[in-house]
Amino acid sequence: MALGVLTADTGSRAEAEMKLAAYVPLLAERFPAGAFTPASLEHVASKCRFFPAYADVVEHLGAWWLKHRPAPPKLPPTPAGPARPAPTADEVARVAAAVREVAAMLHAGELWHASGAWPDEASRSRPAFLSPGLLDQINPLPNGRKRTDAAEATGLD
Numbered sequence: 751m752a753l754g755v756l757t758a759d760t761g762s763r764a765e766a767e768m769k770l771a772a773y774v775p776l777l778a779e780r781f782p783a784g785a786f787t788p789a790s791l792e793h794v795a796s797k798c799r800f801f802p803a804y805a806d807v808v809e810h811l812g813a814w815w816l817k818h819r820p821a822p823p824k825l826p827p828t829p830a831g832p833a834r835p836a837p838t839a840d841e842v843a844r845v846a847a848a849v850r851e852v853a854a855m856l857h858a859g860e861l862w863h864a865s866g867a868w869p870d871e872a873s874r875s876r877p878a879f880l881s882p883g884l885l886d887q888i889n890p891l892p893n894g895r896k897r898t899d900a901a902e903a904t905g906l907d
Contacts, residue, residue: 756795757802766801773804780808785815855884 751770777786793814798806837845880888886896 752791753795753798753802753807756791757798757800761801769801769804773807776804777807777811781811781815784820785811789818790814 753770790811794802794807794810797810802810882896890896
């Protein structure tokens, strides 16, 4: 009702009451009770010269609430779990082998040596391309066609 008093309205009191009766339940579902304060009323009323349409109320009240809503409560800190034991030599070796294998697949064997050492700096900056066979393993062409079918027929790879 205060919004109707603060804004100019050319309609009758009955029309304003009918609009409010329709607005209030929808606004109550859309916004929490904390959004309806004298400050939010003043904000919405200051944006509207005439009694606002529902969309205008939602727009202006939503903008006000976005700036003034309370911060969500902080979660309590996660309790620390038991200390993890140091990795064993076997675990370290398995992870190192897996990293070498993945690096070899990603670099198509051009940048990674079997010894596990990187080549010199000049070799590392060279682009490496995947072979057609490896591309087919990763992502074949549509309908299951292979890039290497023609190459196998001609003996090229």
